[in-house]
Amino acid sequence: MATNKKWKRYPHLPGSIQPAQQRDALCDGTSLKYPPCQSSASTHTQDSTSTKQLKFDQFDASVSDAWSVDDLRINSEVAQSSARSVLDHHKATTQTVHFIGPPLNSYLNRVRALQRLATQKGEVFSENSSCQPIYPCLSGFETDALNRKRNQTPHDSSETDHRIRRILNLIDRDQFSELDREELQRECWTGIPAKLRPRVWRLLSGYAPFNKSRVDQVLKQKRDEYFNLVEQYFHTRFDESHQDTFRQIHIDIPRMCPLIPLFQQKIVQEVKDSLLLIFFLITVIFCHQMFERILYIWAYRHQGSGYVQGMNDLVTPFFIVFLSEWISPDSAMDSFELTSLEREKLNAIEADSYWCITALLRTIQTNYTSPQSGIHEKIDALKALMKKMNSELDQHLQKHQVEYFQFAFRWMNNLLMREIPLSATIRLWDTYLCVTNGFANFHLYVCAAFLRYWSKEIQKQPDFQSILLFLQNLPTQQWDDDKIKVLTADAYSLMEMFSGAKRHLTN
Known part of the structure; x- marks a missing residue:
């Protein structure tokens, strides 16, 4: 109730x-129909509604579009000027020099520092120095090749032709003995002629057979096998258990893709032909996707180590060498449109790069298996070598508390690719492929010879920071075949002296 x-x-x-x-x-x-006594309430309600409507109209006017349909015609000069100012501002902010502090005792900080050193290159502490891209650009590669061709004397040309005939005489044999292989390695130790390099690299990597009659059949079989792997496993990149790996690959590739430096050149920033820029973008995207497939499939099939930063760099020399097989000698590789190649040729480049990087990584697997013991062992061996062969330099580094891992980690992780131009890297790999376990063992002595080469300049540096800055920005931009010949010859003499004689490193 x-x-x-x-x-x-x-x-x-x-x-x-x-x-x-x-x-x-x-x-x-x-x-x-409310009674008359409620008329005042009705009036109040209407006033309130009117006030709300007025406020809404004011709000609507304040947030309305700042332009109309007629304003869509944008002045291209104004747009380009605004874009250029943004790019200049970004360039200025990204060129800030980051000082390197003293070495830290924290193991975690050390590991993080190693990864940073392995994946990025600092800037030279100079106002007049131009900013170099993180990865050596193809324009330097092409310039070196053109200069060598332009400066060749008739005698040099004759010697090159003679070497080409000798190498062809070896690789065109139907029956290939172990003695023939050793002869080929001796012939290619001082460098492989560019026109033969793709064939010889496939042979010396163990990817293609030495029996010429079986080469085409085996290559077709291996290329088909690679794309079967892509079809079978590449879609798993979005699975929860693999997406972190693919995300890291996706992030790292733009840092090292050999076609990316094209966009760091001023001429590209000032391109007015939008169609040309679109072609550049398509080429880079194409390259990006090929590298993604190569690295992800390798990581998927080698989950013991998985993908590690630094592996991405190692694909590039193979990619460039196999790409050069389909480009005219008179064409500039740094302006070549990748999409102009037939699909069959693109597939061959991608598959060959995959199988050759697989063969390489097999020889240095411990470099990338946690906790990267292979790299730490090589750094310790490098330190022991320097104590015996250049004690003054070793004492100078110790005096200023510079540890070898602070600069040599990147040398081992990236096989010196961040220290020398791409053309020099490719020439160096000619020699590595001619040595048994060249990437695993001979590379140590190359690093020792490389460090000894800079000994005098390093000892001129007065403190920790100066030494580190110099070692991370070595002036190797002009290094060519002659420099690599000297470096490998010195490294070979060191290997003959110290390899297999561990007492020299421990006494």
Whole structure:
């Protein structure tokens, strides 16, 4: 009963008893007719509604579009000027020099520092020095090749032709003995002629057979096998268990893709032909996708180590060498449109790069298996070598608390690719492929010879920071075949002296 009285006392509540006239009004759909005593309330309601409408109109006017349809015609000069100012500002902010502090004792900080050193290159502490891309650009590669061709004497040309004939005489044999292989390695130790390099690299990597009659069949089989792997496993990159790996690959590739430096050149920033820029973008995207497939399939099939930063760099020399097989000698590789090649040729480049990087990584697997013990062992061996062969340099580094891992980790992780131009890297790999376990063992002695080469300049540096800055920005931009010949010859003499004689490193 109390409840009924409550509902009667508050007729405005939902479900309460309504007057007959209000019920009839609701039934026939007409508006309610309030008694005269409620007219003031009605007026107040209308004023409130009017005020709300006014506020909404003011708000609507304040957030309306700042332009109309007629304003869509944008001045191209103004747009380019704005874009250029943004790019200049970004360039200025990204060129800030980051000082390197003293070595830290924290193991975690050390590991993070090693990864940073392995994946990025610092900037030279100089106002007049131009900013170099993180990865050596193809324009330097092409310039070196053109200069060598332009400066060739008739004698040099004759010697090159003679070497080409000798190498062809070896690799065109149907029956290939172990003695023939050793002869080929001796012939290619000092460098492989560019026109023969793709064939010889496939042979020395163990990817193609030495029996010429079986080469085409085996290559077709291996290329088909690679794309079967892509079809079978590449879609798993979005699975929860693999997406972190693919994300890291996706992030790292733009840092090292050999076609990316094209966009770091001023001429590209000032391109006015939008169609040309589109072609550049398509080429880079194409290259990006090929590298993604190569690295992800390798990581998927080698989950013991998985993908590690630094592996991405190692694909590039193979990619460039196999790409050069389909480019005219008179064409500039740094302006070549990748999409102009037939699909079959692109597939061959991608598959060959995959199988050759697989063969390489097999020889240095411990470099990338946690906790990267292979790299740490090589750094310790490098330190022991320097104590015996250049004690003055070793003492200078110790005096200023410079540890070998702070600069040599990147040398081992990236096989010196961040220290020398791409053309020099490819020439160096000619020699590595001619040595048994060249990437695993001979590379140590190359690093020792490389460090000894800079000994005098390093000892001129007065403190920790100067030494590190110099070692991370070595002036090797002009290094060519002659420099690599000297480096490999010195490394070979060191290997002959110290390899297999561990007492020299421990006494």
